[in-house]
Amino acid sequence: MFGVESWGRGGQSALMTAPTPPPTDSRRGSERGGPDDASPPDGPPSGSGGPPDPSSIETSRRPFVLVWEVTQACDLACDHCRADAQPARHPDELTTDEGKRLLDQARSFGPGQLVVLSGGDPLARPDLRELVEYGTEQGLRMTLTPSGTASLTPSVVGDLESAGIERLALSLDGASAESHDEFRGESGSFEQTVEAAQAAREADLPLQINTTVCAATVDELPDIRELVADLGAVLWSVFFLVPVGRGRVLDPVSPARAEEVMAWLSAVSERAPFGVKTTEAPHYRRVAVQRTRDASEAPDADGIGRRLGITAGDGFAFVSHTGELYPSGFLPESAGNVREASLTERYRESDLFESLRDPDRLRGKCGACEFKHICGGSRSRAYAHTGDPLSSDPLCAYVPDGYHGPMPAGRAD
Numbered sequence: 001m002f003g004v005e006s007w008g009r010g011g012q013s014a015l016m017t018a019p020t021p022p023p024t025d026s027r028r029g030s031e032r033g034g035p036d037d038a039s040p041p042d043g044p045p046s047g048s049g050g051p052p053d054p055s056s057i058e059t060s061r062r063p064f065v066l067v068w069e070v071t072q073a074c075d076l077a078c079d080h081c082r083a084d085a086q087p088a089r090h091p092d093e094l095t096t097d098e099g100k101r102l103l104d105q106a107r108s109f110g111p112g113q114l115v116v117l118s119g120g121d122p123l124a125r126p127d128l129r130e131l132v133e134y135g136t137e138q139g140l141r142m143t144l145t146p147s148g149t150a151s152l153t154p155s156v157v158g159d160l161e162s163a164g165i166e167r168l169a170l171s172l173d174g175a176s177a178e179s180h181d182e183f184r185g186e187s188g189s190f191e192q193t194v195e196a197a198q199a200a201r202e203a204d205l206p207l208q209i210n211t212t213v214c215a216a217t218v219d220e221l222p223d224i225r226e227l228v229a230d231l232g233a234v235l236w237s238v239f240f241l242v243p244v245g246r247g248r249v250l251d252p253v254s255p256a257r258a259e260e261v262m263a264w265l266s267a268v269s270e271r272a273p274f275g276v277k278t279t280e281a282p283h284y285r286r287v288a289v290q291r292t293r294d295a296s297e298a299p300d301a302d303g304i305g306r307r308l309g310i311t312a313g314d315g316f317a318f319v320s321h322t323g324e325l326y327p328s329g330f331l332p333e334s335a336g337n338v339r340e341a342s343l344t345e346r347y348r349e350s351d352l353f354e355s356l357r358d359p360d361r362l363r364g365k366c367g368a369c370e371f372k373h374i375c376g377g378s379r380s381r382a383y384a385h386t387g388d389p390l391s392s393d394p395l396c397a398y399v400p401d402g403y404h405g406p407m408p409a410g411r412a413d
């Protein structure tokens, strides 16, 4: 699955307001169909000559994170699946040769480009190892988000690490087999995920844990946090549900509850032995800024400035299993197909991506907000609720001083 933003020190963008201490680990990536609300790609890819300096990356020129949904095939039937994953591979998936051409294009963004192989379940592709090796040979930083199934054995994890994978991202949406397996629609998924996490640790492969926040999972977050620590993860990516795919049938948390969770995550990030980032919740940055202001802890209590986090189309891009270029896996508006169009040209110059990189084009509450340059709201969630990617994010509880315009569609409180 994949959406956008990140926070803390995972694999995407350094957010100046992110209070997350970085684990001492150079092999970081980021996974999901959506943008992470902070954290730049860091850490040297083997043979790539080193990673780009995050502060030097201009997100109008290249993404911090490029996600390639290599397939929609998956044996699981998760309640929240963005991809609406299917048991069989789609006949029009990018072929092995087309995938290699895509990786060639990714390389042209610049050295050390971070590529996340997502799904569906990437393990459903028999050429996965070949693609990982090819990308690694090109100097790309290859990471993977496999599904927790019986296919993800310790030997498969070790094999992928030897092929060049720099980070493994696994999903845990419950702290017990009962809750996780119910959410994932497959008995045994929890056990297989934990085994894979342990295998990653034994292979010295950095581990990221992804967790979905919705009404069904929110009460388990404290216990999941403990599990993330026990598994030795370097990053916890907390995804706030966007109603696309099968996720439409799930209940999101309310804006007020989201606010509480973000404040809690901000506190967790100050103490945890792992980084914390949010996905599809860039207002986490606003919450952190307000929190430090309140505590009078920040040396720069103003805290508002150039946005360093990443959002859909601005530091983040997603290529679907059939080659469509989207700003996010949760914002399925195509800027072209990589079979015919240039990935770099479309990322840099398409009207869609350019509009998403301009906070002054936001509408409604987000457009009036003084935090729009560090936040801007989830463009994916705005799109899911209104069909307009520049409208306001209905998950945000904040109302700018003096704003009397319409409240976002879909607002739950």
Ligand code: SF4
Pocket: 282, 283, 286, 365, 366, 367, 369, 370, 371, 372, 375, 376, 377, 378, 392, 393, 396, 397, 398, 399, 400
């Ligand atoms: S109103 Fe929009 S820009 Fe402002 S904090 Fe909320 S989501 Fe971010």
